[in-house]
Amino acid sequence: MLRISDLQAFVMVADLSSFHAAADQLNITQPALSRRIHKLEEMIGVMLFTRTTRQVHLTAAGRNFLERARKIVIDTEESLASLRGASSDRRELIRIGCLPSLGMKLIPPVLDEFLKRYPFVALRVLDMNAIELVEEVARGTLDLGIGMYTASNPNVQFNSLAREALGVVCHQKHPVAKCDALRWRDLRDYPMASNIQQSGNWLKIQRALEDEAIQLNWFHQVRSMLGAVMTVQSGDGLAVVPRSAVDVLGIPGLVFREVAEPTIHRDIGVLTPSTSMQTIYVREFVAKIEEHMSSLNW
Incomplete structure (x- = not known):
């Protein structure tokens, strides 16, 4: 039987190109993640990844299957979020920190697109300087930051997008x-x-x-x-x-x-906690930030 958790595992590995990083995000062991992927491959009858000691790549079948799997995962999580919203006052929340100079350019157009698709997701947007940004992302009080990486921190991942x-x-x-x-x-x-x-x-x-x-x-x-x-x-x-x-x-x-x-x-980009699992909504918001940032003239 196809399980949503197996599809979530597949999408996470595909997005991160790493079994180790995906296992950390899903808060499961790497062997447990490998078993999920193996079961999914057995069920659909194709290999989804080619693996070496250091790298993971999607096969042609995996690339074809990825967007369908992603849509199933998103639709399922949206349905669950809507049910929770209908039965209580609970709402999904994304906590965002940003440098003011970047936030003014990036946040409005991203919000416009994101909230049209996910109107039940609430945002907490805090402007702060670059040093505070790294500290708050490292503590896990922010789901993502938009700014500079001022100092190396094992609890923060930084994806540089522009200079x-x-x-x-x-x-x-x-x-x-x-x-x-x-x-x-x-x-x-x-x-x-x-x-x-x-x-x-x-x-x-x-x-x-x-x-x-x-x-x-x-x-x-x-x-x-x-x-x-x-x-x-x-x-x-x-x-x-x-x-x-x-x-x-x-x-x-x-x-x-x-x-x-x-x-x-200065190198600017997206900061995320390296020690906590990202919801699919955070990943979608990050993807929108990355898309818009790459289109700006710096």
Whole structure:
């Protein structure tokens, strides 16, 4: 008899390309997972995977079967969620943390598509800095994060999706606004805004500039990227920001300039807990984030 748990196991292995990772996500042992896949293969009469000591690949039959199996799993979980919703006030919940500059670009279009398909899934969206993001994902208080991976953590998986330039923003009347080619050492005499609370962007800039023995004039103190932008609106000083922040804020009169020697980028993507099982709704939301992020011009 075909069991939904066997189909869930197949979809999970196919998505992760790993029996070990899939077993962790399903919270079962690897031998138990292998037995589920073997039973499914025996029932439908085809091999679904080719296995080596290090890699797992779908066979041609497995690729053909994957979308049908995924639809059965999703339809079953949707039906169960609807029944739970009809019998109680219980709702599915996805807990999301994101950098504000990324969330403003990504969350609205993803929500539009996701909630049309899963209207019974509630979202808890929290904006936070990159350091907090890694910490909360590692603790398991977030199902996923959208941002930077600031420090290696065994409890966090990071899927890098894009690379974004870090530079400076200033008022259009500032001397830097008229410069086409900037180096970090050219900015040493200008007052810069720094975050009182350490942020991922600030740490990345500091590490890169220390290697070049460049010391900037961290003069103004702020608590957020928005606060940093406020300090430069009057025409005084510079703020270090990613390009996406300027696009999101859309404040007239501000100019973004990339800076070289060294050129500094940040890798952005999706963070998920490595020690907890993801629901199919979390996996679908992550897939939507990945799809939209890959289509943006960074």
